[in-house]
Amino acid sequence: MTSYAVTNPATGEVVAEYPTATDAQVEEAIASAQKAYQEWSRQTTLAERCALAQKAGELFIERKEELGKIIQREMGKPLADSIGEAEFAGEITAKFGEMAPEWLADEELQVDDGLRTFVRKQGIGVILGIMPWNFPYYQVARFASPNLVLGNTIVLKHAEQCPESALAIEQIFRDAGFPEGAYVNVFASHDQIETIIADDRVQGVSLTGSERAGAIVAAHAGKHLKKCVLELGGSDPFLVLDTSDIDSAVQHAVTGRMENSGQACNGSKRIIVMDQYFDEFAEKFKQAVSGLSADNDDFGPLSSSKATETLTKQVSGAVKQGAEILVGDNDPEGNFYTPSVITGVTPSMDVYTEELFGPVAQLYRVSSDAEAIELANATPYGLGSIVICEDLERAEQIGNQLDVGMVFINGAGLEGADVPFGGVKRSGYGRELGRGGMEEFANKKLFRFAG
Known part of the structure; x- marks a missing residue:
């Protein structure tokens, strides 16, 4: 065989x-x-x-x-x-x-x-x-x-x-x-x-x-x-709590979500944004994601037809349960899946606790640190996280309360050969x-x- x-x-x-x-x-x-x-x-x-x-x-x-x-x-x-x-x-x-x-x-x-x-x-x-x-x-x-x-x-x-x-x-x-x-x-x-x-x-x-x-x-x-x-696996949160540079936060979110065409265990799969920044962030994030192109090598095909089928089914299920696609069409060409953003995800939906292994970001609005922490921890996974927050003491205190193995503050892609990598929970x-x-x-x- x-x-x-x-x-x-x-x-x-x-x-x-x-x-x-x-x-x-x-x-x-x-x-x-x-x-x-x-x-x-x-x-x-x-x-x-x-x-x-x-x-x-x-x-x-x-x-x-x-x-x-x-x-x-x-x-x-x-x-x-x-x-x-x-x-x-x-x-x-x-x-x-x-x-x-x-x-x-x-x-x-x-x-x-x-x-x-x-x-x-x-x-x-x-x-x-x-x-x-x-x-x-x-x-x-x-x-x-x-x-x-x-x-x-x-x-x-x-x-x-x-x-x-x-x-x-x-x-x-x-x-x-x-x-x-x-x-x-x-x-x-x-x-x-x-x-x-x-x-x-x-x-x-x-x-x-x-x-x-x-x-x-x-x-x-x-x-x-x-x-x-x-x-x-992982369903890592990306928290936007306090920033004077929305453009930078958006770029880090795109980088965190799109690494390896979205096929990274510690990818930023759930983007959680404080209410005061949400509208501006959402609009700029949508624009950035919609501007990505396979022709420019911003992303490649998903790894296999099975991977493409699985992701497409997950997003279809989320839409049927009430989620909204802000960017993307859930209609891949072969194994090239259009980078997407979905919102309106609630705890009753299957995708709320699933890992999306591909270029699909979930976008959430929160109104307090406590709500952000609760949402960040509302997953069976606990690999990594990214916290965007100019108040570094506040960022560290938030990180203390996240059920994850890694907290990256104010940057995506902070892995290194000489720093440990790993998670908790599932x-x-x-x-x-x-x-x-x-x-x-x-x-x-x-x-x-x-x-």
């Missing part, structure tokens, strides 16, 4: 197909990763692994043009954005190589009995990564790079529509000098994922994907007592990037000296 295929979402053309791994190939992948952990990981120094990560980071950037074209074919991202993603993956990989000596430094403990005591962070073994299609390089880099530097080894199961980027990433780590088995790509089936998680040689699993997939993987991991990190648990991401699959080993 062939389930891994490159289907260009802009044309519907099947460009290439790859067979699903056999059970023997899955066994070979696990065995290779375990061998590399037992031999390479324990025989190399942190400095040596950091140097390999920095070389891999350089290769991501050197190959960015080629890498960009691959994911443009696979999932439809505009070429400039695809190249930019490859660059960011390189920056992340190199950053872990640069910062690991500081982030993994022994932690000396001051203890009552006076014995020399410290905690040393080391790898734990083979880690399974299950990665999504929406950021084929970035998601892998932020998972795999810290673990390889730490001394873990990786078995990577990428999304079925991303086989060529999966192979390109594996080649980068190999060309950087990581040995066979340190990073192993496997075109596993869903049934084989359960087999991999259950294997005693595998010590943990990290998934970025849907809430449904996360629940299944977490159940398997819990059954087999494996550490699990989940980065799932957006998952655990962190990636930064020191926190490096420690998720670390054995925090205690040393005490009696003499």
